[in-house]
Amino acid sequence: AQAKLESALKTVLKQYNKSKAAAVAMDPNDGSILAIVSLPSFDNNDFSAGISQKKYQEYLADKNNPLFNRVTNGTYPSGSTVKMIVAAAALQEGVINYNTTFFSSGGIQVSRWFFPDWLAGGHGTTNVTKAIAWSVNTFFYYIGGGYEDFTGLGVEKIAKYMRIFNLGNKTGIDLPTENMGQIPNKKWKMNTKKESWYVGDTYNLSIGQGDLLVTPLQVAVWTAAVANGGTIVTPHLVKTIENTKTKNIIRPDYKKTKVAVNATNMKIIKQGMRECVSYGSCPLLQSLPFLSAGKTGTAQWNNNDKQNHAWFTSFAPYEYPQIVVTVLIEEGEGGATTAQPVVLDFLKWWGKKYPF
Numbered sequence: 001a002q003a004k005l006e007s008a009l010k011t012v013l014k015q016y017n018k019s020k021a022a023a024v025a026m027d028p029n030d031g032s033i034l035a036i037v038s039l040p041s042f043d044n045n046d047f048s049a050g051i052s053q054k055k056y057q058e059y060l061a062d063k064n065n066p067l068f069n070r071v072t073n074g075t076y077p078s079g080s081t082v083k084m085i086v087a088a089a090a091l092q093e094g095v096i097n098y099n100t101t102f103f104s105s106g107g108i109q110v111s112r113w114f115f116p117d118w119l120a121g122g123h124g125t126t127n128v129t130k131a132i133a134w135s136v137n138t139f140f141y142y143i144g145g146g147y148e149d150f151t152g153l154g155v156e157k158i159a160k161y162m163r164i165f166n167l168g169n170k171t172g173i174d175l176p177t178e179n180m181g182q183i184p185n186k187k188w189k190m191n192t193k194k195e196s197w198y199v200g201d202t203y204n205l206s207i208g209q210g211d212l213l214v215t216p217l218q219v220a221v222w223t224a225a226v227a228n229g230g231t232i233v234t235p236h237l238v239k240t241i242e243n244t245k246t247k248n249i250i251r252p253d254y255k256k257t258k259v260a261v262n263a264t265n266m267k268i269i270k271q272g273m274r275e276c277v278s279y280g281s282c283p284l285l286q287s288l289p290f291l292s293a294g295k296t297g298t299a300q301w302n303n304n305d306k307q308n309h310a311w312f313t314s315f316a317p318y319e320y321p322q323i324v325v326t327v328l329i330e331e332g333e334g335g336a337t338t339a340q341p342v343v344l345d346f347l348k349w350w351g352k353k354y355p356f
Helices: 001-015 053-061 079-092 128-133 139-145 155-164 187-194 199-206 216-228 264-277 283-287 333-352
Strands: 021-026 033-039 100-105 107-110 113-116 123-124 231-233 254-256 294-297 309-316 323-329
Touching: 001 021, 001 033, 001 323, 001 333, 021 333, 053 123, 079 128, 079 139, 079 155, 079 216, 079 264, 100 139, 107 139, 107 199, 107 254, 113 139, 113 199, 113 264, 128 231, 128 264, 128 333, 139 199, 155 199, 199 254, 216 231, 216 264, 216 309, 216 323, 264 283, 264 294, 283 333, 294 333
Parallel strands: none
Antiparallel strands: 021 033, 021 323, 100 123, 107 113, 231 254, 294 309, 309 323
């Protein structure tokens, strides 16, 4: 799995002339890491016999930072991958239900500011599963920040549910270092930027833009929670520990936490990710011989002279999920275009090797 995920990622990077990316495959039921890839990488052999100072300096001087594990330590705006959490929060808080719809006509206007949909002209009448399937920004502006006479969640409730899904916190993976990312709120903005929080900040947070930062591993963990019906698992590489003296084999007990979102609401989010494949922005996965679910994401840098990051997160098979695959390509532009083919390639191989 490790070799396959790496080759699938390298193929697409070469095709689009990109160099930096992260990918992780995980069992959503227990958090076992099946593959973890950070590119560019380094040659383990350089370290096994003790690395020369010259070689180490070369790695340190490389602007692409090959020694940096992007899966656990790289932090990026989540883009639309966070919409599953915002939708779950709105359902759980009774802000919307399955049948609530808003009309997406291309964006919303608030005094002199315009907050766009990614599709010019919009997506028309949209409920929660269609909003996830097509990643409809207008729907999330409404449920996050409210609009006209509709009251949304507001920043503090959004931040609360992000914490419920373990954002702004370590996943607890058994690796030496891990970044927690960051959930912005009113207090954070005042402390950090000495500025008030505006509704526009809430709109940005609702679609995973602005000052929200997550690691690819965190995205995999909340995707797993959607797949498994609402449990935050602890990702881990170690399956068993053997005591060399006594030959006792210990299976570490990794923490699992139920999220404060009921099963019916989690099922609606799961259905939205399925609809992304069946008619929405994840169509490539239709070619798989089993049912899968996904979510695209495109995350803007805060400084706009660089290309957007590309996200794609997924799970399969849909009925009884066995695997989550999350891919991030730095400056990969659109998640549907560059990150989705990596997942397709890997899941095709996976399904043949481990028939469901």
